[in-house]
Amino acid sequence: MTGTDTRTLRIAMNGVTGRMGHRQHLVRSVLALREQGGLDLGDGTRLWPEPLLVGRDAGRLRALAGRYGLEHWTTDLDAALADPAVGVYFDAQITSAREDALRKAVAAGKHVYCEKPTALDPGGATDLYERARKAGVRHGVVQDKLFLPGIRKLKRLVDEGFFGRILSVRGEFGYWVFEGDRRPAQRPSWNYREEDEGITSDMFPHWEYVLTGLFGPIRSVQAHRATHIPRRWDERGKPYEARADDAVYAVLELESGAVAQLNSSWAVRVHRDELLEFQVDGTEGSAVAGLRHCRVQHRSVTPRPVWDPDVPAAGDFRAQWQEVPDDGPSENAFKAQWELFLRHVALGGPWPHDLLAGARGVRLAQLARISAKEGRRMRVTGS
Structure with a gap:
């Protein structure tokens, strides 16, 4: 051309x-x-x-x-x-x-x-x-997560003050990665051979820019790492020891006082609408956002459940949420x-989205690894 x-x-x-x-x-x-x-x-x-x-x-x-x-x-x-x-x-x-x-x-x-x-x-x-x-x-x-339709809708809700004071964020990410013996694995074997190539190193740089970009700076992180599947098979069908973590569970406190709980796992079977979902709860409303969809429930239409384990649930809780419309066509x-x-x-x-932002993501991943190793909460900002 x-x-x-x-x-x-x-x-x-x-x-x-x-x-x-x-x-x-x-x-x-x-x-x-x-x-x-x-x-x-x-x-x-x-x-x-x-x-x-x-x-x-x-x-x-x-x-x-x-x-x-x-x-x-x-x-x-x-x-x-x-x-x-x-x-x-x-x-x-x-x-x-x-x-x-x-x-x-x-x-x-x-x-x-x-x-x-x-x-x-x-x-x-x-x-x-x-x-x-x-x-x-x-x-x-x-x-890339910041440019997903569902996350962009969530950002719009935050900017417009839909949530009031944000109380908590709960994130669920992951799926079952096959071990490679009976069915081929969806991820290359190098992901599991070296400790520093695990899911903490892979996903925490994402969580840093998503949490910071939507809800503000992160104050602290406490994490637990696991290698749930210690034996896997490579692309040639040979078994090897998996040294990298395939799951990490974390609690992060934001500077605003909100608490984020993030579960990331390659050893979990999906029972949610999308492979990645965030639920955000605030004083005025809540939202559940995935890769493409985002659903909300405002304070004014929040039902009043009463705990009674002996009586079947009276309604369909999912049906009580409203889909957030697209602003327009979305692209990759x-x-x-x-x-x-x-x-x-x-x-x-x-x-x-520069290399300094990239360094912040690498730093959060390292702090999560230290937290898991030493069993303590790690300060993130101002340290």
Whole structure:
């Protein structure tokens, strides 16, 4: 695609042979932007993203490029970062490989965008932010949950004061990940082999930006981690010891005084409407939000249940809640944030989802791990 009204931006995309990098970031975000003719910058020009696929397996990269009609791929990360045509580096690799690659990209003067967690520990995550800030490159971390329709509805209710004073938040996330012996696992075996790659490291960076973004700063965290399924089978059918936690149960106090209880598990069978749900209770109303839906019950229509275990429940409690309507059509959450980041790269302006925000998520995950190990509540803010 050429023309005086078109600006091409080459993006080195590392880790797109993995499930998340392939489906959400390459296909449903960058390629989806190309299908719609690029990104309208609002000033008469369109930004045309040109992906350069980066990875370790030449065969998989070649097949992926051929599948989508892409010209550019390489197994040489250093060469990709040395290419002056590359303006942005994106990373969706395993966490242990991400930090070093991002450092190289920042040193090469590339704008960087990456999956979370941004590093294995808060020191490394903060160092990445400082390097990017000093280099003057634009930087971002994926915070896709904030762009989900259900969470956006919940944010709207908070902003409009629907809840009154918020008392509590209860979050349930997870599903059953098969062990891999009788049925294939839905997650790669590397997720379970190393202690630092468990569900706490994976999900607490999400919970940090969701809680902070919707309800304000977190004051403290107390957590309990578990490896409920200690033996699993890898992609070749060989058994291995699962060292990573597959569940974490936590209580977090917010600066507002509200209490958040979050259960995250890959060893739970789903009995809820969506794989992720939050219930928010306030003095004036309550809401239950998932990935797409959000239902509310205002104080004025709250029923008056009376506890009597000897009498069947008089009504359908779920039917007493009202669906929050959509503001309009919604698109893929990853694509929505990609659009904002690319617009930020092209035009500048405020951008809250940066590497400093990513470092806060890594820090909360570390504090949760320490809390679980030492059996004590950990201070989060102001420490």
